[in-house]
Amino acid sequence: MTATSSPVAPVATRLAEHTIEIVSDSGEGAQKCGQIFGAVSAKMGNGVWTVEIIPAEIQPPPRIPEGASGYRIRLGAGTVTNWGDATNLALAFNEQVLVARHRLGALAPDAVLLIEDKWATHEDADIRTAWAEAMAELATRPYRIIPVPMETECLTLVDNARKGKNMFALGILACIYGRDMERIKEQIAHAFRKKSEAVYEQNVALLELGRNWAEEHIDFRIEVTPAPMTEPLVVMNGNEALGLGAIAAGMELCAMYPITPATSVSHYLSEVFERFGGIVHQAEDEIAAAGVAIGSSYAGKVAFTVTSGPGLALKTEFLGLAIMTEIPLVLIDVQRGGPSTGLPTKVEQSDLLAALYASPGDAPHVVVAPATIEECFHIMVTARRIAEAFRTVVMVLSDANLATGVTPFPRPKGDVRWQADPIDLAPVPEGQKAYQWDAETGLSRRIVPGQPGGAYTVTGLSHDEGSKVAYSSGVHQRSSAMRSRKLAVLQSLLAPPTVYGDAEGDLLLIGWGSTKGAIEEAVDRARAEGIRVSSVHLRFLSPLEPGLKAIFSKFARVCTVEINYSDEPGDPYITEENRRIGQLAWVLRATTLVDIDCWTRVPGEPLRPGSILDAIRERTPRGGAA
Amino acid sequence: MTATCGLLPVLEPAEHEAHYEITDYEGARARWCPGCGDHSILASVQKLLSAEQLTPEQTVFVSGIGCSSRFPHYLRTYGFHGIHGRALPVATGIKLTRPDLQVFVVMGDGDCTSIGAAHWVHALRYNVNLTVLLLDNGIYALTKKQTSPTTPQGFVSNTSPEGGVLPSLNPLSVALGVTNASFVAQTAEWSPAHLYATLRAAYHHRGLSFVRILQRCPIYSTAVYQAAVQDPARIALLVHDDGVVVPEIEKIYKSQVAHDPHDLAAARRIADATDHIHLGVLYRDPSRLRYDEIRRVPPRTAEERLTLIDAELDRYAV
Incomplete structure (x- = not known):
């Protein structure tokens, strides 16, 4: 398929969300393009979650799949809590980086792919062959592929299209998604604040060139309407x-x-x-x-x-x-x-x-x-x-x-x-020791140099309250207890975690760290299917938040979701006894004696809610809302 | 002594009400072996603290791990007895945060020139205002006689039963090779007058003063300095008005070298010389850049910071 000339602006399709990515060789500016698009979208009130696509090297050779560098933006009408599942629209500066994304499964089966078309007719026969092979590979899926003469267009304004092609691309996205051009210009001014006015103007000219080109040649528009803002963000x-x-x-x-x-x-x-x-x-x-x-x-x-x-x-x-x-x-x-x-x-x-x-x-x-x-x-x-x-x-x-x-x-x-209080250099009260451990809590007031009456030597050697080196077993037992007790005291001050979803059910997922958005989205989708699943997200790993055992007891199965390695049951040599499990699962099993399962992956990318949903389905009775 | 440290409510000691005697700086009873050179260094340091009337609570001794690193325990000042090789980063952190404190660093040869070598090089370059003492007995003593970088070649130890295979590392040459190093001196604990004079010069230097103190270990490395102790002719004093001048020992150490501590090239030649053990200030340049000075920023009150944070959040406002 090719882009068609459309003198009348097409009607926009209104969607709750759309995921966009822009990929190029390293140094061609796809990241900057994506960053500006993301920032402007956020400022327009859209929910946004962005992910950088980063090659391992600073300047890998051009046109290789491993060199793909770019930015992915999940754009939503409401709050977006994670990067989602797959890209709906990709804009690529060459076919190799696009194929890389295809091979990674990053692209939705019906994704729209906008691609720089200069490689199709490149003077180097090897490049033309590579293009043809890549196009054939992409044609195995029902993508909509739209060739874009990015370089040809840019060369009408600048001598070196490598610098500024990203702004042309940004213009195309601005047109498709109806982005506010003034806000984009503000972001460009900020991005190039250390460069000259001429650089800014050239970038804006290329931006407008891209937008105008898309106005004329792209036959669809996408509208992800921002929800009205209820508080300053x-x-x-x-x-x-x-x-x-x-x-x-x-x-x-x-x-x-x-x-x-x-x-x-x-x-x-x-x-x-x-x-x-x-x-x-x-x-x-x-x-x-x-x-x-x-x-x-x-x-x-x-x-x-x-x-x-x-x-x-x-x-x-x-x-x-x-x-x-x-x-x-x-x-x-x-x-x-x-x-x-x-x-x-x-x-x-x-x-x-x-x-x-x-x-x-x-x-x-x-x-x-x-x-x-x-x-x-x-x-x-x-x-x-x-x-x-x-x-x-x-x-x-x-x-x-x-x-x-x-x-x-x-x-x-x-x-x-x-904020911390200013340093208090008041004299140390008479008789106060360096570690005046409260016998119940192990807490003590710290003393800092400059305080008269202190003059202690702190030491990594085992020591008593007075920070005196002590070799007797009783002192080490007691000081160890005092240091350890503090964690229990802290735990006593924490509230049990909130369960996301019902307080009982067939499956409870437990996560920690950045996976919260993806896990909760998967839970929402599973619950919509009638699956009785909930989740808990831990912020405190040491000490653990209290009340976990009671929460776990209300669920038929408990499973951690983590981005770390665990052995797959059923793999060669892997048994129940030797299986190495997810790290949080390891900790929770040890502390609660609950038979906790884990679902972990190390894909080198954030977890996708769709993958977590699959894991939920595998672990729950189907059509569960009995 | 007046200490100013931005907003810190630093207490100014009452005008000379207190006079600190040497005994006021005595901490726990030193547990070094009888005959250990560290005793003499401790005594000289206590004498220095008293002579300079350093307020004990305004003074911090930071050490690593090793025999010599027990030093802070034996003083009645604030002390930080840390981990092996890492005294200098801790001292740097203290001084960056509290320029009002007088910070001393005590390290052994393994501590400073082996496991902590990276910190040693970079601390010399940062040139933070610290008084740094290397108590060099040429052996790992606390762990019972292993070869250290400064152990002489051929010296028999538990890790080199046939004798150390490599020539020893010269801490003076290393220190003088570091860009922005500002004070390098050498002294010996068996010459208390020279030791004291050198410590005093080091203390008065603004910037990092690095003093290598030759120190006997009576248990594991007696032989390392034996010849120098017994034969004063092996020692040459560096004399100069800008260095240390110790007239009372000139009768013992007849070999003297006039050396201007501002002459870096000459300092390096002296450091590398093998004819004598040179005691004195090899190098001193108080004009070198000091990291703690150039990184000092105006302090903010909580309210000021809050206002500034609000302005900063504006940059990110949707």
């Missing part, structure tokens, strides 16, 4: 939300070492933190980053460090020290695929056990996981307060899905009480 990605949350919590030092996908937290903070009285310290390595943060916390603040799995591994000795010396510290782990370098740009939730049991010895600490981008902001306030009040390490487990996803959420109303 902000739109950002999860790493920006973590950074801004740290500021809102009154934190003043972020020590880090570059690691994907965590680094953009520090990119954001490096740009703004000093205005808020804070600094980003780029340390010489992951270990030093933990050390500098601990030093800063010891000196009276609550500092934080940002890393991903391999960095977490390197920091573990220092984490043990902070736990042993009861120095508050917040550690953000933006999880990626592992082990080793693994899938550095892709999502995974496989650091849970490492986060819980990272440090040698008994090292009780707090582990929390934000479930949404909004929670990435608020969890930093919570983490700082817990770290301070409980004198311990709080780990925040985010992941690549939250880190780079962009979605609108209610604008936080800041509160001065979120």
